Amino acid sequence: MALPPAVELRRRNRAALLQQLHRHGPQTRAALTEALGLNRSTIGALATELAESGHIEETTGQSTGSAGRPSTLVACVPQSITVAAVEIRADRLRFALVGLGGEVLERSETALDEGADPMTAVSVITGGTAAASAEAVAAVPGLVDEGTVAHSTELGWIDRDAAADLEAATGREWQVVDTATAAAVGEWTRGDARDSRKLLYLHGGRGLTAGLVIEGRAQRGGSIQLGHIVVEPGGRECACGLRGCLEAEMEAFGFGEDFETTTLAAGMGDAAARDRLRRFGEDLGWALGAVVTATGPDEILFGGWLRELYLSTAAPVRSALAETTLPHLRSKLRLRTPVLGDEGALIGAAETGFAALFDQMR
Amino acid sequence: MLLELTGLSKRFGPVEVLSDVDLAIDAGEVCALVGDNGAGKSTLVKCVAGIHGIDGGAITVDGEARHITGPRDAAALGIEVVYQDLALCDNLDVVENLFLGREKMRGMMLDDDAMEQLAAETLSSLAVRTIRNLRQPVASLSGGQRQTVAIAKAVLWNSRLVILDEPTAALGVAQTRQVLELIRRLADQGLAVLYISHNLNDVFAVADRIAALYLGRMAAVLDAADxxxxxxxxxxxxxxxGTLGLGADTNGART
Incomplete structure (x- = not known):
């Protein structure tokens, strides 16, 4: 049933105000008026209403040093809405409970046995908090479509309905996103990439994945299997059944540990190690060229161990990219490393949950 | 354009070290300056920094021709240089080094609180997480951390152009990566960066444009993306x- 227009409008404004505070932090009523383009009295009424429902509080701001009464700041109450986020990796499980405004209220990690199913561990680590939180989101490395993990090199899952399994283990509904997409959302909301319209995040774990977010929003189909782009037709055999995949050519299984040794050796002048690095860089650049041509991002972030790979082999990566992309696609393309580091996926998973909540409020 | 060099020439006696060099650097971009030993990279930097006078051409800042006759002139224009040897004092702590020679005073006393707060703000704006204690002496810092302090020192003074001379030359692998990320962040925050390096990986990792000097002449300035x-x-x-660069068979000599 459609709501009366006035009520509907009020709901929308309420969601917009909460979202503004959540993303940009505590601010004055005047700043809110300007940012949302609403009347001052509307903001006043909304703020009173939200303060009564316990979502926001008005605090005395820091003195700016100038004369006069310090202006009051409107801030979120973190405990009023919480989102549970877990990141599932092959060898560990990480959990964060994030409150409105982005504050991390709880944070824990646990090691997983190789090959063990993580679902029970998820229910243990989230404990009672998952049931109490408004949303629960799991970040899984691999190709994810809605709740299903179509393929994950790292976890060895193929066509697993992870959302249903998580629900069975914990007794609540879960959203499932891929790690790279989650990290992209995280970097867009809380990192340095907030001006990016089309952000491509590359994640190097065991296996390589990528996620594309547009205006900071995860898209269906934005999960990309970067590691299974063929860079060497007829090349090495990959566990996925294809030949010459980027992952197979880069020997990406268990690559993380091995990689630092290789860069160190290359730095000390080992010619074979240098040659390997150059080849890895080139392979990555070629695969990226295909992805850039297909999707046209304006910023690429190199996450996981790809950060180290990019910073150590930027010359071959960018040379290969220059040789395989159209000039207008590469001229505005920014190549960067993430600022949130390993926390990105967890923060981004929580932000995905908040984005869904704000959508429901409207 | 923030800084524009047109037809810059510099001679040491009969030796022409720079001849007719053109280069422009805009805010928000990293311009890498590459070239072999003796190509004139350091001389170019010293001309911009006011250490050497120039024998020909013009230096334009914000569209206005400027005569830079000393390092103080350069600093007044917002140009800061971080040299390879960093010029930090080992016996002083991080904050004291950042404000060395330009201490903030409160009456007759040093305003330690204000300096410490400003130092902390600068480091956090650069997302520096490697330096935990601002009061530890610089002697106890690693090479990468020292480089970070030296760069932060250059950024602290409302500088607009930061010139970095081989900032990663003496660093290990992990520290080099941190410094590269820092350099990129400087430009993303709106500073112009002139970055000199011998390492092409480092150049490609951060540069928006690459300027190649060859025997004192500007061979080409390329977009890093191309x-x-x-x-x-x-x-x-x-x-x-190919079609880029200096004319054929001049071997660097003027035709």
Missing amino acids: ATQSQVVELITSGRS
């Missing part, structure tokens, strides 16, 4: 690459 490693290597070693 450049390939082999092109840049050719420009450094022979001054030309």
